[in-house]
Amino acid sequence: MRDLPKSFDHETREPELYREQEEAGLFKPSGEGEPYAIVIPPPNVTGSLHVGHALNNTLQDILCRYRRRQGRRVLWQFGTDHAGIATQMVVERQMAERQEPHRRDIGREAFVEKVWQWREQSGGQIKDQLKRLGASLDWSRERFTMDEGLSEAVRRVFVDLYREDLIYRDKRLVNWDPKFQTAISDLEVENSEVQGKMWHFAYPLADGEVDGIKEIVIATTRPETMLGDGAVAVHPDDERYKNLIGKMVRLPIVDRLIPIIADEYPDPELGTGAVKITGAHDFNDFEVAKRHDIPLLMLMDEEANMIATEENGVPQRFDGVDRFEARKMVVAEIEELGLSRGVEDKLIMQPFGDRSGVVIEPMLTDQWWVDAKTLAGPAIEAVRSGQTKFVPQNWSKTYYNWMENIEPWCISRQLWWGHRVPVWYGPDGHAFCAMNEAEAHRDATEHYEEAVDLTQDTDVLDTWFSSALWPFSTLGWPEDTEELKAFYPTSVLSTAFDIIFFWVARMMMMAMHFRKEVPFETVYIHALVRDEHGQKMSKSKGNVVDPLAYIDEFGADPLRFTLASQATQGRDLSLSKQRVEGYRNFRTKLWNAARFMQMKSAPIPAEAPNPEEFKLPLNRWIASEGAKMTAEIARALDAFRFDEAAAAAYQFAWGTFCDWYLELAKPIFDDGDEAAQAETRAAMGMTLGTILLTLEPFMPFVTRELYAAMKEGGMGLDAASWPEAAFTDEKASKEMASAIALISDIRSARSEVNVPPSAKLDLYAIGAGAPDFASQEAAIKRLARIETITAAAEPPKGAVQIVSGGMTYALPVADVIDLKAEIARLDKEIGAAQGQLKKAEGKLGNERFISKAPPEVVAEERARVEKFGAELAQLTEAKKRLESL
């Protein structure tokens, strides 16, 4: 045993202990066990550790450490993703701060070079933060989505899907982010409700009045788009407009004739029932325009400034005007024309870019698309058939719901940082999709029958396109590597629910298509971390918790234990400082228990003793309880019940081992014989070993420190495997439970009748029966502060009377007895017993209960009647004796 300092210095020891593990090669797959693999959800290169990361990586670390201890060959794959938009944004901002030229001025190649430089210098700070958390990731296998290998995988997938017609180029409406000037996917758009206005504009009929009507009034929340209207639509069944269908209206300001058409899209109940159709700037309108072959007029450029062109006929004064400025102009001009028919305030849903925060503009552009619908089929089937399971199971519904209604996936981005689309164009625009430029040239030469100049597509691919390959690309695919053979499909993927669409679904699709196998057997969906009041954390609320601050203050162990103990299924978790503090106390408790054991020379034995050979009920009991706990933790972790596993460990270590076992063992060290002491040392050491080993996945630092200090012979914790949990001894458990109950009952009675804690009393066991825990006399004396234990026929005068385990005991407290308090105490117990008795008797009095309830339940109730009946009799008698004083 090595001497333990007074307390654990997490600040200096945690980093040292981490380094020791890493240097020992603990984080690399080892041994011959069955492979177990988890790929980390790759954090952004720009990312830093937030509570969500802390939770997710704690849980993954627990799984990995648990499986390692069970002898599995564990790979926890680390890597980061290149985060196209975010990274480009960061580097551009940095360039601006340094007053360097804009990226457009230095050109694409130089800019991309700068991004790589940035990554070398400042990317990946999250690695060090994950190390502080204690994450046992295999750093030696780190991957990056822009690595050559992973880029190769991306090209392979693109080329193959292109050749199978599952990737195609198409001009369609996309969500356009005017700030970053790129298309983004549906998922990167956040719709939120904002206070807006609904304007009513009158469009005059072109050929004068029809049945006394000379205009049609449309309602719009986006007046500026009226400049590009191609039609006005009404519902075919709308009586108000029946006669107007087919007529033309004169579009104000632009002075263009557009038709009134009938379509199912307008809701007659909403607004005026007449809807303007701007096919190039609204998703619903686009569909209507396509159905009726209405021209799509582009109104804006890449920055969402208005453009006036020959084609769109927008007046020159709008050219170059910002879209919101243009809105004001349109409204003013309509009013001037006398065509305004009112305006109302209205809550409207508006799309925002999740990274840029600006209003997204639907824009008609050429983009690359993945035929997600086709890929989704096998991915849905893989979950339906149970090849991949969601935990908690409910999330599979979210997955199905999304997958079954999936839209084409827009994968092209007008950025510079990312995987460039592997397509080259010939002089006539003919496209050649190839793994590299040389191949494209070869194909082109064959096509044109001469060498031609090619230009590569300027778009890059959505970051999620490369992340979708993560489970197999990190293992070396498209090469057929040993890692791929050993670790694919991976065992578990752990992530948050909001990533199901972004990532899980896409990994499933790609894996089923390219590997014909699921990417992972289980998808564990963890909860959201909220603040201590259950509020979602947000920068604007200022309630964001920095996990690193908790690590600084308390250490990683308490933070990890807090997160694990709150990781229940199906509910978000609230993180509070108090709770972390509480588990810091738990760590200290373990520490002090070990220090006590050092005083008693009770190390973790070099060779584990066999509990079957223990003689003392106390030691047989703790071995039995320890085995129970170990089995419970394993069961809980197998079921991803981190909370239950943590609770079992906490309850056993503190509630059973420290509060009872160590206390009950003290009298043996005081005056037990040599053999009893030796056995108790061995059992105690063994149990501490069990606690440290089962707790290690949760608290990898302090458990290592204590194990190393306490282990006889100095062998480290990592040489030990998960404790075998086979021993039980019901008889010893029962005996100890009785002793513990009696001690508790005596303590309660003493406290309630105000016996000073320091006073030592004599205990009398009343009547003929003998208690079944004779072996614990010394412990009872010590823990309940009893001087002597004697059998007696009758309780002495002035005694507190205790009914425990079917026996009556008396505690003479001489003159100090508080008669009133004692009667009150007995009354309380009598009341409780009566309540229980009445309840059980009530059930048994119900004939239908007797006939319909299962016999064992009925028997249970009968036993309860007997037990509480006897208890009540004893208590009543005790009270009578007291009153006769």
Added chain:
RNA sequence: GGUCGCGUAGCUCAGCGGUAGAGCACUCGCUUCACACGCGAGUGGUCGCUGGUUCGAUCCCAGCCGCGACCA
């Protein structure tokens, strides 16, 4: 509007057909030779509301009220 989830002790949450639980907070007591980041003893709940199923409902079903998330 559709889908999913949640309302259990002051707070944060387990439990989910047969004796209501944990941590924290609170009250009282304690320099008990590992630990006051501690020890001991307590207080606190018509388990959102209303019906139904059942011998029996916090748990299952239906409706309602309140809260939240996701998708339209």
